[in-house]
Amino acid sequence: MLATSAFDIQPTTASRLAELDPNNMVFGQLFADHMLAAEYVDGAWQSARIVPYGPLQISPATSALHYGQAIFEGGKAYRQADGSVALFRPDANWQRFNVSAARMAMPEVPEELFMQGLQELLKLDAAWVPGVPGSSLYLRPFMFATDGFLGVRPSATYHFGIITCPVAAFFNQPLRVRFEQQYVRAAPGGAGYAKNAGNYGAAMLPTKLAQDQGYHQLFWTDASEHQYIEESGAMNVMFVLNGVLTTPALSTSILDGITRRSVLQLARDWGVPVEERRVSSREIIEAVQNGTLTEAFGVGTAATVAPIATIGHEGHDYSLPALAPDAFARRVGAALDAIRTGQAPDPHGWMVAVNG
Numbered sequence: 404m405l406a407t408s409a410f411d412i413q414p415t416t417a418s419r420l421a422e423l424d425p426n427n428m429v430f431g432q433l434f435a436d437h438m439l440a441a442e443y444v445d446g447a448w449q450s451a452r453i454v455p456y457g458p459l460q461i462s463p464a465t466s467a468l469h470y471g472q473a474i475f476e477g478g479k480a481y482r483q484a485d486g487s488v489a490l491f492r493p494d495a496n497w498q499r500f501n502v503s504a505a506r507m508a509m510p511e512v513p514e515e516l517f518m519q520g521l522q523e524l525l526k527l528d529a530a531w532v533p534g535v536p537g538s539s540l541y542l543r544p545f546m547f548a549t550d551g552f553l554g555v556r557p558s559a560t561y562h563f564g565i566i567t568c569p570v571a572a573f574f575n576q577p578l579r580v581r582f583e584q585q586y587v588r589a590a591p592g593g594a595g596y597a598k599n600a601g602n603y604g605a606a607m608l609p610t611k612l613a614q615d616q617g618y619h620q621l622f623w624t625d626a627s628e629h630q631y632i633e634e635s636g637a638m639n640v641m642f643v644l645n646g647v648l649t650t651p652a653l654s655t656s657i658l659d660g661i662t663r664r665s666v667l668q669l670a671r672d673w674g675v676p677v678e679e680r681r682v683s684s685r686e687i688i689e690a691v692q693n694g695t696l697t698e699a700f701g702v703g704t705a706a707t708v709a710p711i712a713t714i715g716h717e718g719h720d721y722s723l724p725a726l727a728p729d730a731f732a733r734r735v736g737a738a739l740d741a742i743r744t745g746q747a748p749d750p751h752g753w754m755v756a757v758n759g
């Protein structure tokens with residue numbers, strides 16, 4: 404482990420904490436006082452800085468802007484029942500970050516830089532972790548290519564950063580989701596399993612078209628037959644079919660969600676039958692019609708669990724039954740929240756305390 408002195412820490416002299424209204428937080432708008440920044444130069448990560456949040460200076464030829472070598476992560480820190488602060492599965496974020504980096508021919512970020520960096524940043528900005536129910540401090544590690552060079556090749560230099568922002572409980576309006584059977588998010592052998600910027604840019608038009616039709620999100624389907632469900636927006640997707648928790652099996656075109664993994668683990672802990680396999684649009688529509696589909700929901704860091712109320716397919720809208728009070732989606736969402744806030748035991752060691 405790096406000593407604290409491995410980070411050059413420059414605390415702010417002008418905290419913006421007074422701007423934080425824990426009862427009125429808009430996602431991604433107000434950032435905590437500090438950010439982490441480190442540069443990759445000459446084949447090595449240079450010592451990291453923790454400095455006041457602020458703009459970065461880059462060349463107009465910065466290769467990330469032109470060719471898209473840019474990746475990110477998303478995690479959360481939670482105020483604990485005892486007042487301390489803890490992170491949910493940051494090691495999983497670190498590992499996935501490096502999976503994304505490898506796919507984009509970017510350098511890996513060492514564990515010490517990522518994990519100790521989060522620790523040092525969170526120690527400094529602990530007061531930014533809100534305590535109102537359902538709220539958290541969203542963590543956004545990111546890396547992009549910084550060569551000011553227009554040749555198409557992997558950059559020699561990179562910027563790694565971590566910024567954070569307080570977020571409110573996600574308002575779970577029942578989602579209207581439509582099958583997308585024209586546009587494709589990712590194809591086998593592509594980069595769908597990486598959290599790289601281009602995946603999200605390319606998803607914006609199809610998502611906007613669905614939103615113009617009154618849907619919140621899409622079910623992305625496979626690139627060749629447009630039949631098999633991949634995921635929904637920036638969430639993995641799960642169904643309860645005949646009492647079996649069913650979710651598309653992972654592939655190179657599906658993002659390996661940490662919430663997905665955690666929900667599957669809790670289901671297995673509880674003895675709920677689980678299947679990871681191919682799920683077709685036809686199977687889902689038939690199951691809605693014959694009543695064997697009892698729950699459909701997205702799972703991801705932003706919402707944890709987002710119940711789906713309506714599914715659009717080939718111009719028809721299919722309504723799902725209202726979620727029962729003891730529905731799996733509700734129980735697993737509540738169980739995850741209880742683990743994350745220290746109100747329930749953490750048998751899998753998911754929480755990492757910030758050592759104030």
Ligand SMILES: *Cc1c(COP(=O)(O)O)cnc(C)c1O
Binds near residue numbers: 477636637704
């Ligand atoms: C981040 C993301 C998810 C969910 O991953 P979590 O680790 O659970 O937040 C699912 N799909 C896509 C495309 C994503 O970007």
